[in-house]
Amino acid sequence: MSKKWKAAVLLLVVLALAAAFAFSRLRWEKSWTFSESVRTLRNPARGFYIQVDSTRWQKIEKISGDVRVILLTLDLRDFAEQAIPDETLQELEQALSAAEQGHAAVVFRAAYGFDEAVREPDDLETVGAHIAQIAQVLNPHAQNLLAVQAGLLGEYGEWHGGHFLQGDESAQRTSRLYVLQQWEAVLEQQIPVAVRRPRFVREAQKQGILTGRLCLHNDALLSTDSDMGTYDDPEMSFSEELQWVDEQLADQYNGGEMPSPGARNEPENAHAEFQRLHIGYLNQMYNQEILDSWRESEMPGAGGESAFSFIERHLGYRFSVSGASVSARLCKPDTVQVHLTLKNSGYAALPAGFHLYLLTEDSAGTVGEAYEIQHPQLHQISNGQECEVSLELQLDDVQPCSLSLQISPDLSSPEEDCVILANDGFGWESGRNRILQLWKNEDSFWEPVGVKTEQDA
Template sequence: MLVKAVIFCSVVFLIIFSLVPAVSAQTPGDLFPGDVNEDFKVNLTDLSILLANFGKSPATRQEGNVSPNDTIVNLTDLSLVLSNFGKSFSPTATPTPTRTPTPTSTSGRTRVIYTPSTEEIANPERGFMKQSNIFLDQAYSSKLGKQNPNDTVVWIYFHMEKYRDPRDGKGVTVSNYQFVPLEPVGSGKGLDVVKKTFDDARTKGLKLVIRFLYVGYSGIGSTQDFANAEPDAPLDVTLKHIDQLAPLIQQNKDVILAVQAGFVGYWGEWHSSKYLSPVANRKAIVDKLLAVVPQDRMLQVRYPKYVQNLYGGPISAIEAFNQSNVSRVGIHDDAFLKDDTDDGTFTSNAMGQKISTYCDGSSNTTQCWRDYYAKTSQYTPAGGEAGTHSNPPSPLANCPNALTQLNNLHFSFLHNGYAKVVLDTWVNQGCMPEIRRRLGYRLVLKEALIPQSVRVGGTLNLDVTLSNEGFASMFNPRPVFIVLQNASNRYEIPVVSVDPRRWEAGREHTVIAAVTIPSNVSPGTYTLGLWLPDQATSLRGRPAYSVRFANTNVWEPATGINRLTNNFQVTN
């Protein structure tokens, strides 16, 4: 009879309460009056749990015993729930992931809330990059390294000046152009230098953005007098060199972050070309690269107008990562913030001719091309270098606009040596730390719902909420594993339904995983973690190539996993 009376009174209270607006409150500490399941709200869920256990003794808080003065679910507890009904609470302190988890009674799982970190993190395939010039006609001497301990990318210019016909030059017409092949692996030059560069990167835990070029030296500038330009190489020669390079590119894709479609003109930047100015020649080069570069690696072309002319776009979400030509071609901007068009990056014309009509109907051609770049770079690599020789730089390089453009264009990497006047501006104006943190992806764990235990052979249902606070998302494939680990054992369970490339910048994402605990797992207590290693098995066991979440007390540097909880039970 008492329980029926309690229920009747509670219903009457709720009818009256429904006429009163809900309120929010601030309460110190982790526990809130009347909040049975500790979800920072007092609502029907809390009341139903309490009523279901009314009179139970002994009882836990999660069963409705919210009063600290006894061990029974009684009228005192009901009064606390009803007097706080409809309130929500904002905790004054965020619990760390190592605190005792709080089970949610509705799902039988533990909610763990994680603490974000403001630390700059050395994550793979993103960040500032050192630029190194490597000459294929010279014996390899390591130029790979880090300007900052958190840098993980190196930008390689492979120079091929000595692999042009030596008779060629400015204003020279060469008949019967002579092909100069790259020397083989083991020779100490040519292909051997390329191989040693890849090997060195692997040894040092780095990834490479690579570009091959026929001409580039300090002060070379630019020209539209193509007949008198410093020569690159004819199309047939370029294609033969790409054929020679193909096996090494394919064998070493594990340390290749992106391949830039260089070869054309000064510095391989697709201007000032003696031989390769026609759009058809440029398409032949990119088509050849698309054929020889592994399909799960992407290219970068200097100007969006050429990408649009050659392959269409911008890329849609449906096309993203489907390994079609348009889905594999991104853009690099080597004149970032030089002026409003980034030195012609965001225009329809080049070399006095219209390259693409894509933005012809737009009232703002520059913004139209910026939008094209922004849509494409959601799913492809974006980066380059700040481009200016002026001191002071354009006001466009000031921190507010720089942060806006890096975010809009989804930059993953930037040259850390040029233009120094722009980089110094970011230091002096105070935004450099944020830029260093946010280049590429930056994944922050928010919370996870984790069962306290699962039987061997049973299903582990795991919900993990994270946000990507970087400028960009990942663009190369990367697996996700749930890891069970203790002093004696480690088990890696793939989560094949999750593609972290879809964790777009500026959004929260919830990973919902349902995986079977393998039959060979030994019962016991485990650390449960998420592991995002490199796709390549050659690098998978190296933590330097695994993704670290931007949280405190989560990362295990020795194993490369991100701990979700240290007290997960596997039972018989």
């Protein structure tokens, strides 16, 4: 063979290899954008809460259909000089069980009297012993606890007043840190602990106590210039305190109540502060005057929606799918890549106890495969931030499948404990949000995958 023929053959081989390589890289892709609805969603572990005393645990069954969060309180006034009786601990257990059965998440607080006439133990060791007793009841219900408020000290357990919080700042700090250390020693690690002031979080951080587990419960939201002492650090202004919470506690689930009407309750300001404080839950009863004013006011820029409705639907997390894409290589149409963009327009990040699953279902609704998607940003984003999740699927030769998204404590959670996406048009069944329908498209070489959204189905 002549040199020219050898060169020609070599060129053809190179071109064939290049064409094969190019074909192997050639991809088919479709993408969609979706909008968020303005409908109100009764999703778990967020929204307005009602306070219930543990002695009235039967009430939980009646109210759990109306609220998804309960502030469960335990009054220890009568036990300042003794161990907590078994009967009282049993009532606490019954209350926690009733909340789980009613699919209501719990924020817990214990105090030595829920008024100004507290009756505290003589020594902190008794407080520590009570914490140990309480934790034995709380720990089995860890998955249903949004937070345990540090509580116990002072009036209402709000860390003001009471004899442990008298004296100089050093003595008060010693009492506060002791209580936090006791909770850290006995509570399951997945349970967050809430304190009243950002300063209390910082002083615990300096001592390495409850690192990454401290959140806020502000009982004086939108009240005075300092929220009745909530923002009391002499080295930080009010705006600096808000900025610190926004940046440092963005992955925590914070809450509170509003005691007094005033200029700071105005809807625009409330919305702005709740964004920075990452508010997940608010007291439904306190303060009714403020809540009624929101019901009677339009939220500026919200198209005529009431301020109450607007703020309520942004409490906690609010997830929607803002975009999706499906792609496949033409040389390998059985393997499909799916990308979803998730947006959280709520004030708070998704609580750590929730997980994200992507599932395939056949036409009868039977789950084929379930994939847990590990993505740290799911528990960090809020206030309109987004993150992307991806999944690679093998399409069945015969059966089309639906791709569904489930956000829940675990894969087998009942529908009441699963998160509904804030999109219109997606299917919803058994806790699953159906997003896409996929199938092999053998009739079209250039579109090897048939796909449509549930909104187009």
